[in-house]
Amino acid sequence: MSTDDSTIKSYSEYAEKWATHMRSGKNIAHEYMEKPSMYARLPDLKGRTVLCVGCGTGEECAHLTSLGAKVMGIDISEGLIEYAKKSYPNLEFHVMDMEKLDFPDATFDFIYSSLVMHYISSWEKTLQNIHRALKPGGTFLFSTHHPVTYGAQRSRSETERSSMLGYTKHYDTHTADVVGDYLGTRKIDDVWFGDFPISYIHRPMQDLMRDILSSPLTLVDFEEPKAIEKCKDVDPSFYEIHQKIPQFMIFELKKN
Ligand SMILES: C[S@@+](CC[C@H](N)C(=O)[O-])C[C@H]1O[C@@H](n2cnc3c(N)ncnc32)[C@H](O)[C@@H]1O
Known part of the structure; x- marks a missing residue:
């Protein structure tokens, strides 16, 4: 299953708000956790050909270009791409x-993708296409949802937000109260920023790893990023949570 039509429509309709939010520095999870880890992993990209998969409104492409890459x-x-073209x-x-990447073989030195892979239910085709589009020795760096957080039972209200995964087992009745479902694959319907309906896929780590290990790419590194120190002053509760619980994970794969 690829990205569903209603999610694509949501992104297109939300393009301006998305760009404003991304550029405001107020997207705490991106600004103080995911982007610092992703950007710290970038090699010297001067003169390198780079593909940015799921580039949204183009902010990451601008960053990669500022490092000297041809991006x-x-x-x-369509809405996000239109906005990206206007902005940059x-x-x-x-x-x-991304499931139908259409490039000549060995086009890119480096392929980057931030928080996109969880929109598709199997990575097989995409990893094959990425392998084909990479030059030998090239790298695919991507971040995605961490299944520990997205497999949890999550709820939001005006005053709080929770994410619970665990159980209470009752010895007397031989029953259990189980909260969350890590092992069950499912589509999750969510609402971001109060008014942005979105759906993505939750899959347990074994399924994600199976797709990676059976792909022609080689896994060379893996990270579960923590919130950075600077986050303490801006959003202390986010900082505290994400010293202990992962929200995202980062994979680095290589074409031999
Ligand atoms: C969470 S946003 C991330 C945007 C940007 N990479 C960032 O981190 O700011 C996810 C992006 O993935 C894009 N996307 C979802 N499914 C995709 C697919 N099958 N192929 C290409 N892009 C996709 C969405 O349109 C959206 O721009």
């Missing part, structure tokens, strides 16, 4: 589904 951004949402007229963007 192309692709995204499945000197950069190259295309509407493209």
